[in-house]
Amino acid sequence: MIAPLHTLVAALAADTTPQGTAWLPPAASNIAQSVDPMFYAINWICYIFFFGILAALVYFVVKYRVRKGQAFRSDGPLHHLPLETSWAVVPLLIVIVIFYIGFRDFLNISTPPKNAYVVQVTAQKWAWNFKYPNGATSDDLYVPAGRPVQLTMRASDVLHCCYIPDFRVKKDLVPGRYSYLWFQADDVSGQNPHNLFCTEYCGTGHSTMNRKVHVLAQEDFDAWLVEQSQWLDKIPEEELFFRAGPKIYARCQQCHSLDGTKGIGPSWKGLWSRVHGGEGSNEKFGDGSTYASLIGPGKKYATPEDYLRNSILNPGSELVGGYGNAMPSFKGQLNDKAIDAVIGMMQHLDDFDPKTGKYLKEAPAAPKVSMK
Amino acid sequence: MTTIDASRPIDLASRPDNYLTHTRGFLSWALTLDHKRIGVMYMAAVLVSFFVGGVFALLVRTELLTPGQTIPGVTADVYNQFFTLHGAIMVFLVIIPSIPAALGNFVLPIMLGAKDVAFPRLNLGSFYLWLAGAAFTLVSLAMGGFDTGWTFYTPYSTTTTTGGVIPVLFGVFILGFSSIFTGMNFVVTVHKLRPPGMTWFRMPLFLWAIYATAIIQVLATPVLAITLMLVVIERTINIGIFDPSMGGDPVLFQHFFWFYSHPAVYIMILPAMGIISELISVHAHRHIFGYKFIALSSIAIAIFSFLVWGHHMFTSGQSPLMNTLFSLISFSVAIPSAVKVFNWLTTLYKGNISLTTPMWYALSFMVLFTIGGLTGIHLATLNTDVHLHDTYFVVAHFHYVMMGSALIGMIGGLHHWWPKMTGKMYSEKLGTAACIIIFIGFNVTFFTQFYLGAKGMPRRYYDYLPEYQTYHVISTIGSYIMASGFFLTAYCLLSSLYSGRKAAANPWGGGSLEWQCTSPPPHDNFAVQPSVGDCYDFRALRWDETTQGYVNDPALAAEAARNPLH
Known part of the structure; x- marks a missing residue:
């Protein structure tokens, strides 16, 4: 048999x-x-x-x-x-x-080999974060060809599920637990990149949690890894807001618009004025306080930057009126330089396209860097 | 069957009184204890819910015509509410009550030759609980709806900001009680009210199926009720049961939920299998083949149904040992299902087949259930399930079973007992045409989804990659074809109420007891308790042109009595 x-x-x-x-x-x-x-x-x-x-x-x-009226036969077996x-x-x-x-x-x-190359995966509403052994992070998954790769995965809010159809692998990410998934991709020339989907329903952005998986030959992968871990460090402080800002904003844009459209979170339009005591600074928070009553010397946040930084790292601590506690913490995902870039972008918001977040002014020629 | 002539309630048949005209006025329906009226009210309520759930299905399919937004104003959040409502309405308000509570209520006591179910007041209470559950669903919509999916997975369901989650959880909780009460009622009725001569193995197979279903309803539904209450408690007073940020375990919810919801799949499909056993045998006018195997396979399915819930969780992170056991036991469900299909098939062999509308539905069921059942193999197999889990392949599979089988069985049963319920015949040409349109539309809609899923399209997606679009468009067109078939069915049945010709007592040539009382049956069903023979022996029946129905021919009956079937 x-x-x-x-x-x-x-x-x-x-x-x-x-x-x-x-x-x-x-x-x-x-x-x-x-x-x-x-x-x-x-x-x-x-x-x-x-x-x-x-x-x-x-x-x-x-x-x-049979037709109606025809006599019935009854010789069939019972x-x-x-x-x-x-x-x-x-x-x-x-x-x-x-x-x-x-x-x-x-x-x-379900049994990853012991010698597998480990990538840490964090899923949250509604983004993937892939973290490599040298500290580099990416939104798309990059893996070396020809060796087993293990994804060590966790979810930071609700259930998610990592599914790569071309690899035939799928595993839930459960908050409060680690789960594993492994595969070995050998082909760098074939249909590349591959799709990566979230297949556990997780709300508004569920269907936008799809990214790509890039299989690179080992030497290309090593080069990419070095580049990826350093791209932010290579950007001079004064160029951060327009060179790193839009790339990082790509992860924020599902909830925060630039043109004033109300999303899952408040729009960044006018934010700079609100936190600086300008127009909108009397807008109420869920607990009755206002921007003006929270920010300023001697108050809870001495500077607007303190408030913005805290909103990124502890998003639940103050909720703008009319919005739920929907934002995950970016602690451990955005370092100080990345947060500087985001705050810089908020400050210079007029220089960016309100629909796409593209920098509108002429940027000085710079060495090409890639985040994705 | 061949011995009941003496007890036939002839004088009742000539009386104009029937259960529809027995008493009049709104209260005579609202406070009725008559199982037939309760069954009819259930049927009306279920069909209205089916329409609403169907509208949501069409909205979902229309939205999926193109990637991104298709219908103006339907954002991802609105879409998420659409598919959640479609699922919750179809499962809890339509399929679970459709056969047991609507058709079962009407047919079961008559098939037993009884006057009513064992507890008529409890029966009416079940119906009002159903209405209360449905009302809570409406309240939930008014309070902002819910976007949890019909599965209410935590911690999403305990953290989502949509306002209607708690009311709908209460609604499903109440519907659960409606289901439990109906189940208890039927278990007691089958045990206590069978007439003299109707031993367990002389019951019509529909009753075996309803009985097996009722046992699952009574045993499994309380688990769902408790689980939903735990979710409500977690949402309202923040006690960590399922949410890991409060010390709970989200996978625990999945165990609890599927411990009910997998048996619930059999609550949906078992009664439909019972209907098909009746339909195939009656419309083939041929003794059912392998009665005992079919009857016992219903019980086997009921038992297995409690042991396979973990196959919904192969990728959830539960241990490989548990996955292995659940995979193995899941395959065992294939055996009783295969037995039923082969026995139905053999019942057609050397039969006297009338291609009536109910028979077309029975044949549709056999084709669709075979596809639904066979594709279950892909999903019970561990390594292929990893690829197919939570894709459209699963969506297609369970629609073949829950809609293509359970609902088609229900609609087939409705056509089978419609003359009995209403006393009117519908146009068989229209009914058959509608059945064929539904069958074609169904396959265009859902077979395409097997393909989509195998190619990797995840379920519950508002937006999708352009490479999947062609198949989404085909599937959506199929859903429109199917919808037009259902509208034709509705027209066919409703128009029969006004212009249908009067139905004979036994228009199809059935052998079970409900075909011995008039169409529609009198208030008391039977004047004297009928005695019972073999309800699958059709040899005494003869087509009668004048009444356009089958009658018992004494000469044929006498001949049949001389040659007992064995």
Whole structure:
């Protein structure tokens, strides 16, 4: 029983290609190599049963159809123990074999190898953060080709789920726990980059939590890693707000607009004036205080920058009236320089396109850096 | 069946009195204890809810015509409420009560030859609890709706800012009690009110299915009720049960939720299987094949249903050992399901098949349930489920089972018992055409989604990558075809109330007891308690042109009595 199915699975293995097959997306990981033949083997079992049942159904209906008034025949069998037992036992044997193969491969899927390259993953509403051993972080996932990669994942607010269809891997991220996922991608030339989706419903931005996975050859990956860990450090302090600001703002824009549109969080438009005692500084907070009563020498926040920095690191401590406690903390994700860049962007907001966040003034030529 | 002629309530049949005209006025319905009227009220309420849930489904499908926003004003938040409402309404207000509470209420006591269910007042109470649950859902909408998904996963459900979460949790809590009371009522009715001669293995198979369902309802629903109350407690007084930021465990919620909600899938599908057993046998005028295997497979499914909840959580981070056990046990559900399909198929063999509208629904059910069941193999298998979990493949699979099977079974049953409920025949041409349109629309909508899911399209997505668009468009077109089929069905049935010809007592040639009383049945169902033979022996029936129904032919009955079936 097991042997023929194994043969079928092996024969179908030849079917999997990096371009994707009739039913499945490109097979770009070691795990896809074992999942795909299994999927097609089950498909074939389904086809055989389905078309068998359908053929019998149509044949019986056509053959045994009667018109009203025709006398009834009654020579059909009422029960047939061997037959009925056989169609309980045969499906049972088939599913036991399917179970066994699925189980064997699943153990492989759920056990990361000891020598795996570890990337720390944090998911929150509605962004992914990937952190590499040298301290570099990114919004897209970059992995080296040809070696096992383990994602050590956690969620900071609600359930999320990391799903990379081309790799056939998926695992929930549960707040308060760590979960693992691993794969090995060998192909750097095929369909690259690959999609990464959130597949556990997490609210407003659930469907926008999709990023890319880039598989790089080891030497390219190493170079990228060095570049990625230093890009912010290389930018001089005075250029931070327009060179780093918009890149970091890309993570804020789902909730905070620049043009005054009310989002999940307050718009940044006019924020600089509000925190500086200008227009809007009497706007009420949820607890009745105002910008003016919170910010200033001797008050809770001595400077507007203190208030803004705290709002990024402890977003729940003051809530602007009419907004819920929806923002996750960016502690450990944005360092001091990145926060300086964000605050600088808020200060010079008029220099940015209110729709896209693009810097409108002529920037001095600078060495090319990439965050994503 | 062949021996009941003497007890046939002939004088009742000639009397104009029936349960619809027995008493008049609003209160005679609102305070009725008649199981038939309660069943009809349930049916009306369920169908209205089905319409509402269907409108949300069409809104969801229309929104998915293009990536990003399609319908002006439908933002991600609005869309999230749409699919949540679609799911919650269809599961809790439509499918769970549809067959047991609506059709079961009407048919079960008559099939037993009884006057009513065991506890008629409790029965009416169940209906009012249903109404209260539905009212809470409306209150929830007025308070800002809810966007938790019908699964209410924590900690999202305990932290989301939409205002209607607590009312809808209360609503589902109350609906749970409605379901428990109906279940208890039916368990007692089947145990205590069977007529002389109707042993367990002489019951119509629909009753076995309802009985198995009722046991699940009574045992599983309290777990859901407690779980939802815990969510309410966590939201209102911040006691950490499921939210990790307060020391709780979100995976615990998933265990509790699926401990009910997986059996709930069988609360939905088992009664539909019971209906199909009746439909196939009655409209093929052929003794059901393998009665005992079908009856016992219902009980087997009811038992297995409690042992497989963990297969919803293969990727949730539960231990590989648990995943393994749940995968293995999940496969076991395939066995009783396969037995049923093969036995129905064999019932067609050497049958006397009338291609009536209910038969078309029964055949649709067999095709759709086979697809739904077979694709369950992909999902019970651990390694393929990792890829398919929470994609459109799962969406397609459970729509094939919950809609293509449970709801199609319900609509088939409605067509089967419509002449009995209303005393009118609908146009079979229209009814059959509508069934075929629904069947085509259904497959266009949902088969496409198997493909979408296998290609990696996640479920519950407002926005999606452009590469998936073609299939979303096909699926949406399918949903419009299906909707037009349902509107045609509604027209076909409703117009029969005004212009349908009068239904005979036994228009299809059924053998169970409900076909022996008039259409519609009198208030008391039977003047004297009927005695019972084999309800799947159709040999004594003869088509009668004048009444356009089947009648018992004494000559055929006598001949049948000389040659007992075995």
